[in-house]
Amino acid sequence: MRKRATLMDVASASGVSRQTVSNVLNAPERVAAPTLDRVRREIERLGFRPHTAARALRRRRAAALGIAVGSPADRRLGNVLDPFLYELTVAARERDVHVVTFSAASAGDPMDQYEHLLGVQAVDGFLITDTRRDDPRPAWLRSRGVPFASFGRMWDEPGSTSWVDVDGSAGVAAGVRHRVAQGYRSVGFLGWPAGSPVGDDRRAGWLAAAVELGVHRAGCDASAPQDVNAAAEAAAPLIARLGSGGALICASDLLALGAWTVLRESGLRAGVDVGLVGFDDSDIARSFDLTSVRQPLARIAATMLEMITGAPADDEQPIAAGSRRHPFTESGGVLLEPVVVERGSSRTAPAPSHRPAPASPPHLTNGGTT
Amino acid sequence: MRKRATLMDVASASGVSRQTVSNVLNAPERVAAPTLDRVRREIERLGFRPHTAARALRRRRAAALGIAVGSPADRRLGNVLDPFLYELTVAARERDVHVVTFSAASAGDPMDQYEHLLGVQAVDGFLITDTRRDDPRPAWLRSRGVPFASFGRMWDEPGSTSWVDVDGSAGVAAGVRHRVAQGYRSVGFLGWPAGSPVGDDRRAGWLAAAVELGVHRAGCDASAPQDVNAAAEAAAPLIARLGSGGALICASDLLALGAWTVLRESGLRAGVDVGLVGFDDSDIARSFDLTSVRQPLARIAATMLEMITGAPADDEQPIAAGSRRHPFTESGGVLLEPVVVERGSSRTAPAPSHRPAPASPPHLTNGGTT
DNA sequence: TTCGCCGGTTTGAACGTTCATACTGTGTGA
DNA sequence: TCACACAGTATGAACGTTCAAACCGGCGAA
Structure with missing residues (x-):
């Protein structure tokens, strides 16, 4: 617990001036190789670390x-x-x-x-x-x-120019693409009510991709505020329309969770009968084994x-x-661009040989094993 | 965007030395009242704020x-x-x-x-x-x-002596007490597998309170890891045993959520037929309108x-x-001590005139409106 | 009257860095 | 041979604050 080494300590220990030690840290290219080595050894030996406050004071920046x-x-x-x-x-x-x-x-x-x-x-x-x-x-x-x-x-x-953001539209579109590749034959969207820039952006990504890939169906777009029960209510008719073999992309994990509760009550299995995708890869998604669109937070x-x-x-x-x-x-x-994290709520759609989306009211179907 | 005022600026503006200004900030009781006023006015006028790094350097502490x-x-x-x-x-x-x-x-x-x-x-x-x-x-x-x-x-x-913690036992016990006051006639517990100190503590709180208040029933204690599906599985028999008029206290909101899904699938209504209480007052609790035990984070x-x-x-x-x-x-x-945040998942139990806990297998009951 | 004390204030130095500049010696071109 | 550039290193000062100690004038006690 003795005092920490300072620049001066390192300097005298290695027989150079303080400024040279400073240069070793901040501008090593200005220091001759042998000196550099020697000073660096002493820094290591003494465990010297520059003092944040002293540095901040002199440099006039807090870092x-x-x-x-x-x-x-x-x-x-x-x-x-x-x-x-x-x-x-x-x-x-x-x-x-x-x-x-x-x-x-x-x-x-x-x-x-x-x-x-x-x-x-x-x-x-x-x-x-x-x-x-x-x-x-x-x-x-x-x-x-x-x-x-x-x-x-x-x-x-x-x-x-000083902002970074996630291309929500592209993320949702990727979600749609993956679902199509897995064999889901219609892809709906559950988003927030129109008006929020983020929400509108995500819906646009779904619409463009779904139309382009031919998995867009009439009336497969619904809205709900960021609330599980509201989401469940909005999701119910949507899921009924999509039916087995359909997939549902949601603007958030919470909305997806609302849809998830509907699926469970309908006896439909997320990831088997209906593909379900959330957004944000929150702990909700992890808890419920929900496929989700993850924002590249580290890169951001x-x-x-x-x-x-x-x-x-x-x-x-x-x-x-x-x-x-x-x-x-x-x-x-x-x-x-965000990436899609695949989890249990979207595996592979029922074999394409199945009949396409029969659309029976899902709250009447019973939870069987196929 | 001109340079910020320093101690010296304030000092010369108010006709005293730097140290006096420093004293005004750090030891006002040493400064004569009129001087204090004058210096404070100048500080205000010049918008002086002590420089963090300079202070940290001299005081030898980073704050x-x-x-x-x-x-x-x-x-x-x-x-x-x-x-x-x-x-x-x-x-x-x-x-x-x-x-x-x-x-x-x-x-x-x-x-x-x-x-x-x-x-x-x-x-x-x-x-x-x-x-x-x-x-x-x-x-x-x-x-x-x-x-x-x-x-x-x-x-x-x-x-x-350098720790602060929440009395989980007391929190769970309070949850039990509130349920009893509301008229629930048996109170079960869904916790984590024995062995974690936090989990064992919470279970102990339930056991003590439930026994003391006479709402303890045999076999109304179950365990599951921190996972929704596992929680649901563990909760199902427990809820069957508690039946309508019973309440379930959980060691975490996630466990409570597992129980919640079971309730929904059983056609039982959280907060009406069965009281449900979580722990931590997380956003899950808020999303699902779950009564939960909240830790006093500000005081902690x-x-x-x-x-x-x-x-x-x-x-x-x-x-x-x-x-x-x-x-x-x-x-x-x-x-x-934590506090219980009352939400929809625990209102008032069915009128005490009801028959006590019929215990029909909940996964067979159908979702009706009573 | 003198001394000590005390409230109030000032002064010098220090905290540990980096900036700006000065110094030193070696090599290079005229 | 000399001025000059240049790589490498050293020196003085400054960043803005607080510590430690000194100073100062008045007042009460001896």
């Missing part, structure tokens, strides 16, 4: 980013943001940045928290999530020149950090040309 | 605590720890401490991450969660004199911070006598 956990509305991260925080933390570690949490608690206004963290200079920028229309945060941050990156499109600022996190730490903090240019390793969209941000 | 988000096993916080992180963040804000996340990712060993954060002196201590038997972390931290507090009993170290977080920031970091005394505002247990830590 930390803030992220909101929860809001007054929902005092938690939720199914998507929870694993996202993990991936973010991992990605941050690789870039020698720390992640500092904050909460827009009682105050209501998240900007108060921004103000505080920036005021005490505990963070260099922010990672924002759950963007929505009329979101005041991007404008606020940009106007003050605060670096940030967003998980979620910035709906108000089409030209902005890495890309966001690249945006913040890579781009010069002051100007918001369309990101240094030449390093565009990501599929930039026309509007400026980065859109990543 | 930050580390918390692990996820593990190699589970790359997320989960239903309990997610809202806990929120409460922790709120509580930390009030104490001018920051919460820094880290992940025991690939490395496997969480101690590597401790080592790193302590090495660069980015945190002063840690908040540990998910303690288990043979947990190496407490001993490791203690041996190095690193401050920490644990959410979860330290099973290996009975004398330790606050208590943990008190332990870390309040107690002198070097010695591990039984916490300063005189300030014991918490119900300390004989073993040293703090045990807090």
